[in-house]
Amino acid sequence: MGLFDGDIMKYEDWNKISRIASRKSLWMVHFCTGCGAIELPPVMTSRYDMERFGMGPMATPRQADVLLITGYLTVKTLKRVVNVYEQMQSPKYVISFGSCPINGGMYWDSYNTVKRLDRYLPVDVYVGGCMPRPEGVMNAFLELMKLIDEGKARGWEKYQKYYEQYKRNQKMAFNFEREKDEGA
C-alpha cells in the first residue's frame, strides 16, 4: 500500500508531494517596494546566505513563488504590486515586512501610504519591526516553509475565493475621487 496504489495518484497525495517540492525551492520576486529592501541584500549575500534554503531572487514574477512587501506601500506602488501579484503563478505566497504594512507604522497619518496590507492582498507571514533583522527575515522564510508543509499557506486560494472583495478594496484605495464624491 503506498502512494502509487492504483492507476491514478490521489489528489491529496499529489498535493502533499507538490508542497514538499515547492517549499524547497522558493523564489522571490525582485521588487523593492519600500525601505525594507535594504535588509534583503545581506540576506541574499554571503553572510546570511538564503540560498542554503533553496531561495533566490527572480527578476520576473512569472517564475517566482514569494512576493515580499518590503515596508510601507504607497498607493502608486500598490497598483504595481497588485499587477505583479496577479502575474505570479499559483501557488504563491506573500510575506509582509516591517511594521508599516501591519497597521501603517510611523506613517499612520500619511496621505499616500496604505495602512493595512491584508485588506488588499492576502498575507501569509508577517515580520514585525522597523527594520526587521536579517535573522527575522530568515525566520519568516522558515515559518513560511513550515506553513506550506502543513498546507496552511493558503493566501492565494483566499484571493481567488474572495476576489471580488479584494478588487473592491483595491479600487477604493486607488480611486480617491469616488471617496470624495460620496462624502460630498
Next chain:
Amino acid sequence: MKALELIGKGEEMHGRAYIKSDKEEASSIIKKLKENGFDHFVMLSCVDWIDNNEFELVYHLWSYEHKEHVMVSIILPRDNPSMSSMHELFPQIETYEREIHEMYGVDFEGNNRLTPFMLEGWHDMPPMRKDFDSKKFAEDVFDSIPEIKEEEDEGI
C-alpha cells in the same frame, strides 16, 4: 557678504544671505547672481504662510567661488499663485517647479512639464497646503476600507 553687495539689499541669517524680492524682479536677480559666480542652484522651496494668506518661494543658490549661500525669497498670494518659470537658467528648476505645482498648486508660466509628478490619480487639494489635513484624509480614505469578510468554513 558678496551677494548682499551685488544686489544691494537683504540681510544675513545664520551666516547665509537672505534677499527679499518680488515676482517681477526675481528672475533678473537670479540671473545676475548666476553671472557673478553663484552657479550652483541648490533648491527651490515653498513655504505656506496660511495666517498671512501667502506662499513664499525661496530660491537657494550657492557659489563655489565665494563659498556663500544666498536665498532669494518671493511672496505670492495664496489664491491663484503663479510665477514665471526659470528652467532656462538652470535646467533642474523644472523638476522643483513640477513638485511645487503638484504639492502647493503654484502655477509656473513657461514650464511645459507640469504633469503629475509623485502622486497618481490625486483629486483632492494639493497635499502640502496647510489647510489639507493629512490625518483626516488618511482616516477618511484608508480606514473606511472594509476588512475581507471570510466565511465560517475553513475548507477553502
Next chain:
Amino acid sequence: MKEYELFIGPQHPGVTGNMMYHLWVDGDIVTKAECNVGYLHRGFEKLMESRGWMQNVPLVCRICVPEPDVNEMAYAMAVEQLMDWEVPDRASYIRVIVLELARIAAYLMSIGSYAGSLGIYTLPQWTLGDRDYILDIFEQLTGARVYHIYIWPGGVRWDMPEGLPDLIEKTLSYIEKRLKLYDDVFFRNRVFFDRAAGIGKIPKNRAIEWGVTGPNLRACGYGYDVRKLEPYAAYGDMDFEVVKYPELGDFEVISDGCDAYTRIVVRRLEIDQSISMVRQALKKMPEGEHILKHPNWLKWKAPAGYAFSRVESSKGEYGYFVVSDGSSKPVRIHVRGPSYTHGINVAETILKGANIADVSQILFSLDVCPPDIER
C-alpha cells in the same frame, strides 16, 4: 527604423530601487528617457509639520535608506542653527566617526551593486558581506543596524561604549585587506575598463549648472566637497585631500573623466579617505560631555527664523531648509536630496544616445537613490 518604447521598473533589478524609467529606443540606442518617480512618496514633509522638533528625528533618518546618518546630521545642524547651540567637542568627533562609517557602508553597497549591473556577481557578495561588519559596529554603538536615530540636536544620544575603538580598528584593517582583493577582482578587471570607460558622460562645462554634486561632480574634475567648503562637525580638524579626477592614485586614468569609470574609481578612493578619517577622529577625540543640557524634549520651542544646513553624503549634497515660526512644531522642512538632480534631469539627459545595455550601469554609477527624491 521604427522607434519603440521600453518601460524599465519599478519591478526590475536594473533600476536603483523602486523607480521607473520610460525609454524610447531606436534599435539599441536610447533616443529619449523620462523618469517616473513617486512610488516611495510618504509625504514626509507634511508629516514633519504635524510633529514636534524631537519627534521628527526618527522620521528624518528614513529619507535615505543606505546612509541614514547624514539626514540626522543635517537635521540636527539645522535645529542647532535655529537654537544657537554649540555642540560639545566630543560629540562632534563621534559624529564624524559615525558619518564616515556610514559613508564606507554606503560606498560598499553602491560599488557592489554597480559591479552587479556589469554582471560581476562576486563583488556584491563580498562588499555586502563586509558591509555587515560595519553594521555590527553600529549595532554596538546605537543599538540598531539600519536606522540609528543616534545623532540628535545638541550632540549624540549616548557616549561611545568602552572597547568600541578596538572593534572599529579591527574592522577597518579587515576592510583595508579586503579592498586589495576588490582591486584585483574588479578595479583592475578588463571587463570594467571596457564596459565603463567613456560611458554616461556628463559634459564637464555643464556639470555645476545641472546641479551635479558629490562624487559625481568630483569625477568631472571639480574638487568640491562640502566637508571642505563648509566644514561641519569636526571635519575642520581632519586632514584630508579631496579626491578628484585626474588624480586617481594607483588607478589608471583611461578616459577623460565625467564617465561611469571615473565615478566608481572616485568612490573607491574615498573609502580609503574615510578609513583614514575615522582613525584620525578616534585618535583626536577629546574627553567630555557627549550632549548638551537640554530643555524638556517634548516642550521646547525653536526661535522663529530660517535655517539651512548642508552635508556631504555618499551620493552628493544633502540640504535641509528648516523654517520655524517660534512654536513647538516646524512650519516647513524641505529636503534637497542629491538624487533629485542626478536621477531626474541629469539621468534623462545623459541616457540619450546610450546603449540599452548601459542604461543600468549609468544609473548605478550615478548612485541614484529614489527615497530622497520622493521623501
